[in-house]
Amino acid sequence: MEDESVADLSEFRMLDPVSKKAMYIGNALTLLALSVVLAAPVVMIRGTGWFNLTLASAAALLALAAAYLFVSPSIFYKHYRYRMDEDCIEVRRGVIVHSHTMVPVERVHQVNVRKGPVLRRFGLADVTITTAGGTVTLQYLEEDIAESVASSLNDKIVAMLRARE
Amino acid sequence: MTEGPVLRNHWSLVASNTVKSAVTMAFVLLVTLSVNDLLRPDVYLAALGAVSFAFLAVYIVIWKKTTYHFLQDEIVVRRATVFRSETRIQYDRLASVNVERDFICRILGATKLSFNLNSSVNVSAAEAYIVLSADEAEKLIRETDSRIFGRPASVESEALEEPESLVDVSLADIVLHSFFGMPTSQFGFGLLMLAYSVWSFVYGGSISILSTLLFVLDFFLPAVSSLFRLYGYRITRSGSSVSISSGFFSTRSDSFMLSKVNFVKVREPLLCRLMGRAILEVEVVGTANNKGVPLLCPLKPKGVAFGLLHDLLPEFECTGKEAGQLRVSLVGIGLVAIVVMAAAAAVLFAVSGEVPREHHAALYLAMAAVAAVCAVWVPMAYRTRRFAFDENIALLVTGSCDRTSNYILMDKIQYADVRSTPVQRRAGAARCSLSLLSTAGASTVTSGVFPAEDLEAVSGIVMSRIRDGRYDFRRFQRRDARISAELERTASPNPGRHLILVSRRARTIRTRLFV
Numbered sequence: 001m002e003d004e005s006v007a008d009l010s011e012f013r014m015l016d017p018v019s020k021k022a023m024y025i026g027n028a029l030t031l032l033a034l035s036v037v038l039a040a041p042v043v044m045i046r047g048t049g050w051f052n053l054t055l056a057s058a059a060a061l062l063a064l065a066a067a068y069l070f071v072s073p074s075i076f077y078k079h080y081r082y083r084m085d086e087d088c089i090e091v092r093r094g095v096i097v098h099s100h101t102m103v104p105v106e107r108v109h110q111v112n113v114r115k116g117p118v119l120r121r122f123g124l125a126d127v128t129i130t131t132a133g134g135t136v137t138l139q140y141l142e143e144d145i146a147e148s149v150a151s152s153l154n155d156k157i158v159a160m161l162r163a164r165e
Numbered sequence: 166m167t168e169g170p171v172l173r174n175h176w177s178l179v180a181s182n183t184v185k186s187a188v189t190m191a192f193v194l195l196v197t198l199s200v201n202d203l204l205r206p207d208v209y210l211a212a213l214g215a216v217s218f219a220f221l222a223v224y225i226v227i228w229k230k231t232t233y234h235f236l237q238d239e240i241v242v243r244r245a246t247v248f249r250s251e252t253r254i255q256y257d258r259l260a261s262v263n264v265e266r267d268f269i270c271r272i273l274g275a276t277k278l279s280f281n282l283n284s285s286v287n288v289s290a291a292e293a294y295i296v297l298s299a300d301e302a303e304k305l306i307r308e309t310d311s312r313i314f315g316r317p318a319s320v321e322s323e324a325l326e327e328p329e330s331l332v333d334v335s336l337a338d339i340v341l342h343s344f345f346g347m348p349t350s351q352f353g354f355g356l357l358m359l360a361y362s363v364w365s366f367v368y369g370g371s372i373s374i375l376s377t378l379l380f381v382l383d384f385f386l387p388a389v390s391s392l393f394r395l396y397g398y399r400i401t402r403s404g405s406s407v408s409i410s411s412g413f414f415s416t417r418s419d420s421f422m423l424s425k426v427n428f429v430k431v432r433e434p435l436l437c438r439l440m441g442r443a444i445l446e447v448e449v450v451g452t453a454n455n456k457g458v459p460l461l462c463p464l465k466p467k468g469v470a471f472g473l474l475h476d477l478l479p480e481f482e483c484t485g486k487e488a489g490q491l492r493v494s495l496v497g498i499g500l501v502a503i504v505v506m507a508a509a510a511a512v513l514f515a516v517s518g519e520v521p522r523e524h525h526a527a528l529y530l531a532m533a534a535v536a537a538v539c540a541v542w543v544p545m546a547y548r549t550r551r552f553a554f555d556e557n558i559a560l561l562v563t564g565s566c567d568r569t570s571n572y573i574l575m576d577k578i579q580y581a582d583v584r585s586t587p588v589q590r591r592a593g594a595a596r597c598s599l600s601l602l603s604t605a606g607a608s609t610v611t612s613g614v615f616p617a618e619d620l621e622a623v624s625g626i627v628m629s630r631i632r633d634g635r636y637d638f639r640r641f642q643r644r645d646a647r648i649s650a651e652l653e654r655t656a657s658p659n660p661g662r663h664l665i666l667v668s669r670r671a672r673t674i675r676t677r678l679f680v
Contacts (some may be wrong), residue, residue, distance in 0.1 A: 017638025090629055096587065102624040103580040106631050106638075131601030134607040163640065 012081040012092070019140035023073035023124045029118075031062075031069050038062055068095075082138050084149060086156070089129060091138060107131040108157055111150045115143070127147065129153070172233040172305075177273035178226045179297040186220040187213065200423055233295050235309055240280060242293045254292055254311045258282050260450040261421035264306065266299075268414050276302035281450055313420075330399040332462050332473055338400060342464035343391040346444055347384075349435040349566040355384020395463060400473075407477065409459055421449045422631045426608075427577050427602050429461075429481045431570040433469060438568060443470040447478075448603040459604070474572075481572040483560040485553035493592035494614035498546045502539040509535040542566070550613025551619075556630075559599065559623050571610045573575055576636045579607075581624040585617060595620050626652070 036057040045051055071097045081092040089103045110130035119125055125146035127138040138149065167432035188250050192243035198204040227246055234241040242252040263279040270277060276299050290366035297305060336608045345352070365373040396413035410418035432444040445462035453577045461477065474481060513528045520528060551561040559578070578599050585595035595617035598609045612620065630636040 023412040087631060094584070095582050098590065099582055100621070100624075101580060101582045102628065104628060104631050118631045125650070131579040131600065132602040132607065134609065136580060 001162035009082075009145075009152075012090075015077055015080050015140050017077070018122050019124060020073045020077050021119050022124055023076060025121075027073065031066055034065055035062060040119040045105060049134050054098045080139075082141075084152065089136070089138070089153075093139075101131055101136050103136050104113065105133060105153065105156050106160065107133070108153060111123050111153050113146050113150050145151070170234075171234070172295065172297070172301075174231065175230055175275045175296045175298050175301075176228075176521055177270065178272070179221070179228050181269050183217060183221045184225045187217040190220070212300060220577040222514075227396045235305065235461075238314070240293060244504060251295055252282055253666060254282060255276070256374070257311075259313055261419055261427045262313060264302070264410075264418040264420075266412075266416045270296070271415075274299050278302055278305065283391040317463070324468040328401040328403065329401055331476070332400055332465065334395075334398045334463055334465070336396075338465060339392060340462055341440075341442070342389070342395065342444065343388045344438070345436045345442075346391070346432075346434065346464045347387060348467075352436065355380055358383065395460070396464060398460070400461060402477065406568075407461075410648060411463070419449075423478060424483075425449050426478060427604075428574065429474060429478060431474070431572075432567070433467075434567040437464055441467055443467045445474055448601070448608070450602065450604065452457070470621070471562050481574065483553050483558040485555040485558070485560065486616060487551045487560065487562070488614040488619070490547055490550050491592060491594045491615060492675075493589055493594050495543070497586070497614065498543050502543050506536055506539055532614040552612050552615045552618070554623055554626070557625060557633075561597075561610050563610065573601065573610065575623070575627050575630055577601055578623070578627050579591055581627065583617060583620045583624070589614060593617055596622060599623070644658045 040059060042051070042055050042058050045054055075095045076093065077095055079092065079098060081090075083090050087105050089105065089108075091099075091101045093101075094101055105115060106128055108131060112130070112160040113125050114128060117126045119140070123143050124140050125143050127146050127149050129138070130137045138146070139148065191213055194209060194216070194498045195204070196213070198209055225678045227244070230245040234243075234244050238256060240252075240254045240256070242250075243255075244250045244608065249542070257330075258522050259280055259282060259531060261281045263277075263281070265277040265279065266275075267277075269275075275296050275371075277294055277296045279294040282292045286606075295305075315335050358376040362373050362380060365371065365376070393413040394415075395411045397416075398411040400407065400409050401540040402408075405420050405424065406419040406420055408418055427450070429448045430448070432446060433442075437443060443466075444460065444464050447459060447461050449459060462473045510532060513532055516526055517525065542565055547561060549565050551560075551562040555577055559573045559575060561573065563569050563571065578601060580600050580602070582598040584598065589595055593616060594614045596614055597612045597620035599612075600609050
């Protein structure tokens with residue numbers, strides 16, 4: 001079973017299409033929070049000479065954010081790829097700025113599987129991989145794949161520690 | 166395994182903690198009693214006395230119940246207070262040991278020893294510390310030196326002989342370092358504030374408090390603090406370990422194994438470059454508190470700094486050919502300059518309404534100054550950033566006015582991230598971020614804009630070194646035969662045991678901690 005899951009992940013994989021829905025809902029919540037944050041200064045300076053300028057700036061910022069948050073999930077989904085083999089984890093992602101992250105399994109200290117309310121609703125999970133130099137997150141994985149990645153990493157690190165002894 | 170003698174902290178720790186708590190409580194009580202209209206000298210002193218006595222009692226219990234055992238291969242710290250704990254620190258996992266004598270310690274004849282693990286967790290605080298009398302501390306250092314750093318146990322005659330410093334650092338060097346070694350932005354801002362203070366005093370008749378305060382806080386105090394901190398700077402080597410000591414009021418000594426150096430930085434702020442001088446710094450966990458990364462060499466001629474790098478850490482020399490940035494980098498740099506100029510123009514336009522018309526020339530002058538700074542900054546940012554690599558080392562030269570050459574061992578790179586914008590992708594270019602363990606915990610060094618293929622090669626080399634066995638973790642740990650034998654005897658039957666924590670609230674977190 002373990003070997004099969006490792007073999008499945010050795011080639012670059014795309015995310016499940018349902019992840020786009022999770023991204024849209026997450027982005028809608030982000031937009032809501034941003035609206036509240038931007039509304040606060042607008043309400044506070046109501047009646048002053050700066051009101052129109054602030055309102056226009058807040059509206060422009062909100063419109064830009066809305067456009068980005070609406071468009072980004074499909075681009076993010078299109079570009080997102082991940083793979084894991086015996087000794088490294090690779091992630092390719094990005095909307096405007098594309099990134100390629102490579103983490104040697106040898107450097108992994110800790111593995112977290114996180115499922116927020118939105119991700120749980122769609123049967124998804126994030127896997128956060130912690131190294132001494134920082135963390136890398138595999139986002140929007142299907143729950144079973146996330147668990148498989150975590151347990152596979154666990155097995156590899158245990159084997160590595162045993163070999164060192 | 167023998168337990169060895171039991172050590173406890175010096176009584177001065179109880180005294181100093183009690184005094185610190187009493188001072189804090191004096192303020193808290195003052196505010197509390199004032200608010201409740203109960204502020205009378207007798208009530209205040211009685212309350213302060215009672216609270217201080219309570220703190221004293223607590224600190225005495227903690228002092229009594231905290232014990233230290235320095236065993237053959239590890240330090241065991243036991244605390245049997247309300248929260249019982251036992252901390253075990255293996256000597257070969259230690260990144261550094263600090264010996265501190267602050268002002269209070271010097272008055273009370275005490276020394277604080279801190280032990281730091283090579284880990285990003287708890288990087289801002291030592292894993293364990295013990296305060297001992299100066300004599301006891303010296304004795305303990307002598308006893309544990311060979312276990313921690315593999316140094317031969319010193320005999321009395323050798324102990325009296327002070328080893329020669331690897332670099333001859335005069336007071337003039339320290340003064341230069343303290344004032345010119347700071348980043349150019351800090352230096353320039355400090356001088357600008359000083360100039361404004363003088364101008365406001367001469368032409369306005371009164372000194373500007375804000376600019377004077379900013380000058381003192383941003384420039385003068387950091388420089389003077391650095392001067393006192395680095396006074397009497399010495400760097401000595403014993404085998405594969407290095408000790409750095411300095412200090413005027415408070416003295417501090419950091420010792421670490423050269424194999425625990427995570428990466429090396431050669432810093433050259435603009436004025437230092439013009440003077441042909443450089444600062445050599447290393448990133449080792451635990452060797453910095455709130456006072457910056459440890460220096461191997463304060464501001465000295467470049468030849469001296471690079472000579473020391475060559476002597477102490479020859480494996481950090483890069484044989485690869487340095488390459489300059491691709492021309493496409495000018496797009497990003499230019500964009501930054503345009504944004505800065507636009508922001509400056511917007512601010513000056515916004516304040517122009519408040520400034521009398523006869524002073525508008527000053528605003529134009531300020532805008533011209535910002536434009537001139539940007540015009541100088543763009544070519545500097547383009548030319549300064551460079552990149553080279555070979556099979557062992559990646560060299561990332563970063564900065565613009567201030568140049569920092571980061572020498573990074575491939576085997577110390579935790580992970581690599583290559584990023585590209587749409588414009589960079591069209592030119593086959595990218596930037597690379599290398600994540601490392603540093604003095605301040607996790608740290609990232611980001612390159613300029615170079616061919617994506619070359620930057621991707623860094624990750625490739627890191628992986629190939631792991632795959633073909635050129636990366637050997639034992640190279641970065643000190644395990645002498647005795648300790649290895651002991652470890653083998655006491656090796657856990659399940660070395661990869663792990664703890665799984667699961668929490669279910671708003672989100673589920675499943676954590677595997679490798680212990």
